[in-house]
């Protein structure tokens with residue numbers, strides 16, 4: 001038996017934090033209360049720290065199969081554990097694409113063999129993510145795909161998207177949309193505006209995202225089908241989703257930590273680690289993202305963890321790969337920029353990073369409850385540290401936050417009652 005003793009608990013259900021011990025046996029929480037550590041043979045002292053449900057990431061890229069030089073399920077899930085994630089949903093833009101029951105089973109078996117956190121495969125909407133022909137959604141669901149997405153590229157054909165939403169609705173599967181109109185993106189590489197002009201880089205209009213958000217909302221509304229919008233980055237997208245929710249459209253959405261922590265001003269210096277898709281926006285967009293998180297328009301925070309090899313980034317800005325290695329900074333960025341600044345409470349942060357993602361994906365986790373799997377993290381909210389990518393467990397060292405000082409750090413990670421990170425070191 002394991003006891004997490006004397007921490008301030010946010011359980012994902014109660015409206016207020018409370019001080020308690022949590023007793024764990026055979027992978028499950030068996031008691032929550034005070035002075036119950038007596039029977040435990042191992043004790044984690046969480047005095048002065050916070051105890052939260054393990055974080056749940058609704059959107060990440062583990063790169064296996066096909067891009068193991070960027071990341072694999074072993075390194076990716078260790079990186080996730082280091083960031084406090086106990087469950088992650090991985091996108092299907094691998095090589096081959098996760099577009100068949102066999103490939104879903106492959107991810108599941110690799111996760112069982114090599115993973116240290118729970119891995120939930122998301123399968124493709126179209127075969128090969130080519131945007132031409134729908135996948136066999138029923139078979140994908142049966143094999144264990146928890147959602148469908150062509151993430152990495154948009155479904156440009158609106159009729160195909162309409163059919164996809166219709167079939168997915170019939171199967172009670174969620175479609176996660178990567179909103180990007182490629183004809184508006186052109187050969188842009190950063191947000192279009194003052195900074196792109198100053199830096200002489202081709203810009204991407206916010207309309208490239210917002211046109212697709214509007215289209216997907218209209219299609220979902222017409223069919224009364226659910227849709228989840230990935231990585232919301234602009235004020236306009238937040239407003240479109242806010243209005244749609246008021247009308248009762250079944251739309252949910254996520255943003256990623258970099259969209260409330262960094263702006264296009266960071267591209268100054270041409271650091272390719274600032275290149276991400278959608279691109280970093282402006283202060284005004286960051287304000288809108290924060291407001292959207294606060295008022296509930298933006299349901300959850302997902303990492304869009306997108307590790308790359310050095311060679312993919314150490315090239316001219318316009319040629320560099322897009323993406324940020326995000327697992328290991330997500331909690332600290334959210335705490336530093338949202339909680340320490342008074343925008344969200346710890347209870348609300350747990351909703352955005354644990355309970356909310358689990359609910360949207362309809363998977364276990366996101367709460368600490370007697371009888372449930374013991375997916376638990378211990379965080380030190382007073383801890384200030386400087387991000388050092390050389391210490392990342394991820395193979396991807398691509399982070400624009402390297403060298404930045406953040407507050408709030410995950411110290412211990414427990415998955416199914418097993419300690420996978422202890423004192424900030426992954427031990428499995």
Ligand SMILES: [Zn+2]
Pocket residue numbers: 151152153178230231277
């Ligand atoms: Zn995407």
Ligand SMILES: [Zn+2]
Pocket residue numbers: 059060061091151152304306
């Ligand atoms: Zn992505």
